[in-house]
Amino acid sequence: MMDLMVFAGIALIKIVVVLVVVLTTVAFLTLAERKVLSWMQDRMGPMEVGPYGILQPVADGLKLFFKEDIIPAGANWVLFSLAPILSLVPALIGFAVIPYGPNKEVELFGYAFKPFVITDINIGILYILAFASIGAYGIILGGWSSNNKYSLLGGLRAAAQVISYELNIGLAIIGVLILSGSLSMVKISEAQAGGFWHWYVFGGLQIIGFVVYLISAVAETNRLPFDLPEAESELVAGWMTEYSGMRFAFFFMAEYANMVLVSCTAAVLFLGGWQAPYPGTLLPENLAWIEGIFWFIVKVYFFLFMFFWIRATLPRLRYDQLMRFGWKVMLPLALANVVLTAVGVFVWRRLQG
């Protein structure tokens, strides 16, 4: 009984820490996005709240919290209330299997635990993909239950788009799974140790899978240039049109949490997670975890910057272009990557004997 309580307590502490870090990141990502976009567009971005607008997320959060919560007449209020939760929870729940630092056990009061991953389940990547699919329900139900044609159109677009591109994500990472022989995020990270030439994007020749994953991840999180479900200039705000106050904030947080999640996943799968781009560690053995976490954060923020960079550059696709690109370009590329990797691994292992 005591063991169980300590186990649950440690798990809870880890969950709280990760949630706090992720939600703070999400809050300040909104500011970072606006700042990066403005720097790329000769503007200043938010400058009023705090020095250089640094407290803008706080002001935004307070505003959204105290805003009137409107449920439109004729809306299905059960689904209308459920949709933001269905959106946010799957986005946050995926962080349970992301390893942030070296996979080593720490002993505390006689209980051993791994501090840098909430839980290392052996089907981690499958778990993330499964919950990402549930996240699509939030969008679709939100769009449908609003009793608004724009919302419905946004929801329909989201349904088609998220399903099409989830397929590509699933296929793009198969190359990595073939190479690592495991679905566990920790094992995948560990398999890429020893310098950047061991990372799967370079060492495993997964560059096609990497590119397909990145593009599909942008599409799956409904970010520009694939933000057709939201499409400000066409659908007002798509599936979020009728939402206000905290419900809107939930959708907003879900979008950014999803961005962080796919960035973490990309870092783990293709760039070796916490592994440094050089063999071994610079810091002494007992401080190596600082270095691991540092490199993980650098990689994640590289991908997040990529999201902003792409958003600042590219205009939105037309819907048929989106579908054609997904099914006629991304899908064959991902399949080709699977075949090539499988053949390559087979031949390589035969040659190795």
Added chain:
Amino acid sequence: MMEHSSLTLRQWAQRFTFYEILVGMKATITVFIQRIVLRSRSAVTLQYPHEKRDLPGSYRGMIALLRYDDDSEKCVGCDLCEAACPSRVITVISAEKEGDPMKRYAKEYYMDMTRCIFCGLCIQACPVDALAMTKEYEWSVYNKRDLRLSKPQLLALGDRNFPQRERKIEFQHPNVAFFNIGHHDLPPMTSKEITSKDQPPVTL
């Protein structure tokens, strides 16, 4: 597909490597690096309430009533501004000066600035240059009626925007109305007049 068969190898390679997207990404990151790393580029934004633009001299802002240097009002209550105004902004109620029936003044003077189109026709119409346009533009109010300006308000606008006032000219005969005619409506000078401009200008 047929359209693809006509692609050259170079075009095909460019399409396959997302060449055009990379060109666009290069453009944005160049601006980003110039802005953040090299500091050779700055924002075009003006932080409006904190920083303001320099307005041109001919800026058409709020309209003001002017005074002479002895604090007497310039306005003679002639109603010409009211007649000239295309959107009926101005209401003048003129009256005789007490004890001086030949002279009139604006007893009341209203400008409904909600309707004003800032065309400047009233300023052109004024025979005594009693009206002028200031450079004030921050006149948002909570109550629309606050924009119906009365004479004291218009005079105050003139006082704070035009500290340098025109000297009042005493005219020859007390019974003759004097119009300090502005020269902006005169026809362009002939070449003969221009050549005779060599003598020093007459100062009032």
